[in-house]
Amino acid sequence: MTLPAPAVTPAPGERARAVVTGIGVVAPSGIGVDAHWRTVTSGVRRTGPITLFDPTGYPTRVGGEVPGFQPAAYVDTRQLVQTDRWTQLGFAATALALADAGLPARAPDPYAWAVTLASSSGGNLFGQRELQRLWGGPSRTVGAYQSIAWFYAASVGQLSIHHQFKGPSGVLVAETAGGLDSLAHAVRTIRRGTSVVVAGATECPLSPYALACQLRSGLLSAVDEPAAAYLPFDRAAGGYVPAEGGAVFVVEERGHALARGARIYGEVTGWAATHDAVHTGPDTAGDPTAYARAMRLALDRAGCPPDEVDLVVPDALGVPRYDRSEATALRTVFADRPPPVSTHKSLTGRAHQGGSALDVATALLAFHHDMLPASAGPVDPAPGCELGFLRAPRRPERRVALVCARGFDGFNSALVLRGVAPTPRSATD
Incomplete structure (x- = not known):
């Protein structure tokens, strides 16, 4: 060790x-x-x-x-x-x-x-x-x-x-x-x-x-x-x-x-947190403007323009009105240049704060394995939720991921990760 x-x-x-x-x-x-x-x-x-x-x-x-x-x-x-x-x-x-x-x-x-x-x-x-x-x-x-x-x-x-x-x-x-x-x-x-x-x-x-x-x-x-x-x-x-x-x-x-010669998965280069500052009721769906602001701030602090993002891992609550709100926030940030979106929460369930940490692990492992994984759905995107979901694995280009999460009662957070290219294998490996 x-x-x-x-x-x-x-x-x-x-x-x-x-x-x-x-x-x-x-x-x-x-x-x-x-x-x-x-x-x-x-x-x-x-x-x-x-x-x-x-x-x-x-x-x-x-x-x-x-x-x-x-x-x-x-x-x-x-x-x-x-x-x-x-x-x-x-x-x-x-x-x-x-x-x-x-x-x-x-x-x-x-x-x-x-x-x-x-x-x-x-x-x-x-x-x-x-x-x-x-x-x-x-x-x-x-x-x-x-x-x-x-x-x-x-x-x-x-x-x-x-x-x-x-x-x-x-x-x-x-x-x-x-x-x-x-x-x-x-x-x-x-x-x-x-x-x-x-x-x-x-x-x-x-x-x-x-x-x-x-x-x-x-x-x-x-x-x-x-x-x-x-x-x-x-x-x-x-x-x-x-x-x-x-x-x-x-x-x-x-x-x-x-x-100490450690292997590095990637670097945390930007982050931001905002709050909706409104009452959460049975018909609310989060404020896409405040959510988009967290994403933009994280990208700005990372010195990363939106078109350099290789992968977005969204919150993916699975509640129609919240999903539409999140899709609206992503379109606000990325406009007509939607990045690949991939989510795997449907495979594991939603572990609250543990789930967003798991999304970070997925993004870092994607860069480590030099492969952006296909999204586990949706099969039939709901109206207003037509994002650039990855339908097949692909190699990353710039090794930048934006991971997004929302907490109940108005919390919004975004994190920018820059992955490290995997070490090339030698001829004897």
């Missing part, structure tokens, strides 16, 4: 650059980057009947679950009893990301390493179990770790303790948009002098309480057939399918990464 090396100090007046050197995926698409990429390129749907609890009686019974996930493979016994499945998924994704980056599991320079993840609903399964014990059991008690495991910042706290990340750490809450915001914050932290930041997000919204909360929005799909349940931008779209999991990244100061 490659050990951290002293950073190469940026020249006077030059801002530190933040690159991604490790990716950890724990999602319905599989565990690890290879499994995720196979799902994306094969177009195999990984959603199915919810099994983490009995969804009988709920209108939504289809979800995206991480296949074969064994928490004990990544979390010791003491941590298992203290944490929710959402945090356990975060432990796994972080371990995979550090290993992928060639970094040790414990920070050798704790105050130069940090962790910033996105969160939203916290430890649902753990919290519900404890509250049911309180009100339904004879002991009328909850476990000692109830307040810790349920708390929305639990994953960041547990990871910082376990891996000895003592640099400036934090948690961002903007629902799905938070997965992109965490990477933007990681770049700012790198520019302030931290060498390594673990960023990204996981989620586990599959519990009776969590599902009931999501149903209140009226945005979930009630279709029982997985192949028809979640169809973003399609004429047959009728809501989203909830999912667990996500992706975690090692974001590293570029000089630090080069000094």
